[in-house]
Amino acid sequence: MLGFVQHGVNSHATGMWRNTTDKIGFHFARPEYWQHMARTMERGLFDAMFIADELAPYSTFQDSSDATIKYAVQCPTHEPSTIVPIITGATKHLGVGVTLSTMFTHPYAMCRILSSLDHLSGGRVAWNVVSSYSKSEWEAYGHVEMTPRSERYEKMEEYMDVCYQLWDSWEPGAIVADKASGIYADPSKVKLVDHDGPYFKCKGRHFCAPSPQGRPVLWQAGSSGRGRDFAAKHAEAIFAVHPGVERMRLYADDLNQRLETTFKRPAGSVKLIYGLQTVVAETRSEAQEKYERIKACIPLEGAIAWISGHFGLDFSKMDLSENVQNIEVPGIQGLFESIIYAKDPLGRVPVTVKEAALIYAQGMGMPVAVGTARDIADQMETYMDEGGADGFMLAATYTPGCFEEFVDLVVPELQRRGRLRRAYEGTTLRENLLAS
Structure with missing residues (x-):
């Protein structure tokens, strides 16, 4: 179980800052908010808090970031890794998954950042490996055009190769720490990485000694064909968004086939974590009322600005009643497909631009479980037993309330059914993560 948030005023349910139950007594830019969120998730025995990210305000909609700014569409958003020590300092077991892009940071610097965080957390850090997908990110970092998706994956492959060399460059026993002789480390056991590739050059030793995990847990969200191959090759856990159990099962079967056939890894060796949004209450009617208040907070123009930014198409140029087509998009292909199949697992029922925007702005097209704790646990069991889910990424609505309610109501029900741990297995x- 993971809590899915961003280091910003709003996460993945657009307009939640307007909700009267959002951040009561807290401010997202203060440590107290993150400490409370972390302790709540640890109380619910979550594996980790997962921090998504975007590097610049979306600007695809009407070729401007005005709507993104106006409606707080994942904006403002602070740098994700800065809150890792705050979260792990407030907890003993909760991990943190941090999204960091490979496109604008050299792998040498990335390895140093992640090793440092793994040391400071006592081995509780994961890296969500991404390439930047929106034109606003590329423009903000001085690029006129985005690198094509296929080349981005080629670059990421080399990026990971350099990272592996650096993380593995310190051999066991390299640290001597002999005060009498003054020798701290044996240089013959610390490899000099000398990499000269088409995208990266690196000559140097990793500046950090091995961290508790050696390297961070590697997380991926590959959805396109190339993305699934990348995930099957590198990931220890995969985050995927599918609107229903049929699409989940198709994804699980496809991923496991890639693991076994292409990359010679055992089926089931990568944890499949599916996105889920929950709205829980003591009664179904109360939960439905909460859900309606959540949907009422979504601004339509802000929703359209978000899908435009995420998918790389300016939906302001389309009529709101026009049907969204199953096409290749410059942005996140797999999430775009979650919209296509939002109303029907076979994609036979058309989805209009307006519907797509509102569905996506609510929770990226992931399924929504609304009801009592028993109702939600029933739905989660279906996704596990029939959809192949190993766990869930719980998308935030109003915070910290949505996580408090889940921990207080749903967690005991899942534990009663034997579906959730009662204590952490390791340090x-x-x-x-691998034990759960």
Whole structure:
């Protein structure tokens, strides 16, 4: 179980800052908010808090970021890794998954950042490996055009190769720490990485000694064909968004086939974590009322600005009643497909631009479980037993309330059914995640 948030005023339910139950007594830019969120998730025995990210305000809609700014569409958003020590300092077991892009940070610097965080957290850090997908990110970092998706994956492959070399460059026993002789480390056991590739050059030793996990838990959200191959090759856990159990099962079967056939990894060796949004209450009617208040907070123009930014198409140029087509998009292809199949697992029922925007702005097209704790646990069991889910990424609505309610109401029901741990299995995130 993971809590899905961003280091910003609003996460993945557009307009939640307007909700009267959002951040009561808290401010997202203060440590107290993150400490409380972390302790709440640890109380619910979550594996980790997962921090998504975007590097610049979306600007595809009407070729401007005005609507993004106006409606707080994942904006403002602070840098994600800065809150890792706050979260792990407030907890003993909760991990943190941090989204960091490979496109604008050299792998040498990335390895140093992640190793440092893994040390400070006692081995509780995961890296969500991404390439930047929106034109606003590329423009903000001085690029006129985005690198094509296929080349981005080629670049990411080399990026990971450099990272692996650096993380593995310190051999066991390299640290001597002999005060009498003054020798701290044996240089013969610390490899000099000398990499000269088409995208990256690196000559140097990793500046950090091995961290508790050696390397962070590697997380991926590959959805396109190339993305699934990348995930099957590198990931220890995969985050995927599918609107229903049929699409979940198709994804699980496809991923496991890639693991076994292409990359010679055992089926089931990568944890499949599916996105889910929950609205829970003591009664179904109360939960439905909460759900309607959530939907009422979504601004239509802000929703359209978000799908435009995420998918790389300016939907302001389309009529709101026009049907969204199953096409290749410059942005996140797999999430776009979650919209296509939002109303029907076979994609036979058309989805209009307006419907697509509102569905996506509510929770990226992931399924929504609304009801009592028993109702939600029933739905989660279906996704596990029939959809192949190993766990869930719970998308935030109003915070911290949505996580408090889940922990207080749903967690005991899942534990009663034997579907959720009653204690953490290990001390590192990798130990807990792979055991759960």
